[in-house]
Amino acid sequence: MEEPVAILGGTGKEGRGLAARWSRAGRRVVIGSRDPERAVAAAAAVAALSGGEVAGVDNAEACAAADTVVLATPFEGLDATVTTHAGALRGRLVVSAVIPLQVVDGGFGTIPVPEGSAAELVAARLPGSRVAAAFHNISYKLLMDLDHTLDEDIPVAADAEADREVVLELCRDLGARGVAAGPLSLAHYLEGFTAVLLTLNKLHRSQAGIRFTGLR
Numbered sequence: 152m153e154e155p156v157a158i159l160g161g162t163g164k165e166g167r168g169l170a171a172r173w174s175r176a177g178r179r180v181v182i183g184s185r186d187p188e189r190a191v192a193a194a195a196a197v198a199a200l201s202g203g204e205v206a207g208v209d210n211a212e213a214c215a216a217a218d219t220v221v222l223a224t225p226f227e228g229l230d231a232t233v234t235t236h237a238g239a240l241r242g243r244l245v246v247s248a249v250i251p252l253q254v255v256d257g258g259f260g261t262i263p264v265p266e267g268s269a270a271e272l273v274a275a276r277l278p279g280s281r282v283a284a285a286f287h288n289i290s291y292k293l294l295m296d297l298d299h300t301l302d303e304d305i306p307v308a309a310d311a312e313a314d315r316e317v318v319l320e321l322c323r324d325l326g327a328r329g330v331a332a333g334p335l336s337l338a339h340y341l342e343g344f345t346a347v348l349l350t351l352n353k354l355h356r357s358q359a360g361i362r363f364t365g366l367r
């Protein structure tokens with residue numbers, strides 16, 4: 152059995168999509184919410200879709216339930232969420248999928264973050280945790296369609312190779328190729344590139360993804 156994974160904000164669109172894929176792959180998934188009743192309902196819905204093992208608890212319990220905790224809240228709630236749960240997240244690998252997204256000129260851009268990126272804001276608030284950035288470019292619509300084969304890459308940024316490896320395994324369990332993309336300081340570009348993808352999708356009425364060429 153693979154290591155369990157917890158998702159804060161796991162009741163939302165991206166969290167449910169990740170939970171559906173991971174639980175289908177045999178991971179035990181713990182969905183966290185500010186409201187445990189919402190978490191239980193989301194877990195039941197995801198388990199019905201994936202046939203996997205999914206629990207729903209409040210965010211504090213979710214932090215305690217797995218060594219790897221994914222952040223899938225809106226950017227607006229990120230700082231308060233990680234600050235509130237800093238103690239429970241100590242010693243854990245915290246993976247941010249959060250994009251500081253805003254509408255710009257009819258397309259999409261990112262809100263400037265003084266720390267450099269949402270993921271680096273997390274790292275600044277959680278000195279006792281390891282932090283990675285990933286999953287920004289995978290749409291919940293494609294994640295939730297379990298019959299859809301993901302043919303896109305997921306770039307993964309983290310300072311330690313061992314942490315990148317843990318997240319690459321999670322990418323594999325989504326059914327996608329993870330690509331180690333270097334240190335957390337690159338998270339700014341990973342978050343920003345999703346603004347490009349969303350703008351492309353709007354212009355071309357598409358569901359565009361990223362595929363790196365020439366990798367060995």
Ligand SMILES: NC(=O)c1ccc[n+]([C@@H]2O[C@H](COP(=O)([O-])OP(=O)(O)OC[C@H]3O[C@@H](n4cnc5c(N)ncnc54)[C@H](OP(=O)(O)O)[C@@H]3O)[C@@H](O)[C@H]2O)c1
Pocket residue numbers: 159160161162163164165166183184185186189190222223224225226227228229231232248249250251252286287288289290291292
């Ligand atoms: N949607 C996508 O396809 C996609 C793809 C890649 C990355 N992302 C990123 O993933 C994150 C979640 O996106 P989403 O579309 O899943 O968002 P969402 O559905 O709007 O929200 C996700 C969950 O976050 C919690 N939440 C909402 N406001 C909060 C706040 N102020 N503080 C703490 N928790 C709050 C809610 O859970 P509870 O009320 O149950 O606590 C909600 O169900 C975003 O940062 C987004 O940029 C999204």
